[in-house]
Amino acid sequence: MKTTFILLAASAMLTACATSQPALSGEMGQATAKNKAVQFVPPTDVQKQNTFIPENTDLRRAARERYRKGEVTPPVNEATQ
Numbered sequence: 001m002k003t004t005f006i007l008l009a010a011s012a013m014l015t016a017c018a019t020s021q022p023a024l025s026g027e028m029g030q031a032t033a034k035n036k037a038v039q040f041v042p043p044t045d046v047q048k049q050n051t052f053i054p055e056n057t058d059l060r061r062a063a064r065e066r067y068r069k070g071e072v073t074p075p076v077n078e079a080t081q
Contacts, residue, residue, distance in 0.1 A: 066072055
């Protein structure tokens, strides 16, 4: 009997905490999206037209050769201040 009363009291307390509105707003993340949009620098017309990036075959060949020989240099973690 005591356990039943405790369970009923606990369930009544929990239902008092329930709301009809969701806990998270639909506007969540809007400030971050606006900040990212403000920091974006749109490219100029000349930059938009310059899509050709020539490849460097010598660098590519050297990188493949280092990979085959197992002489790949691991990336270095640089500390920030």
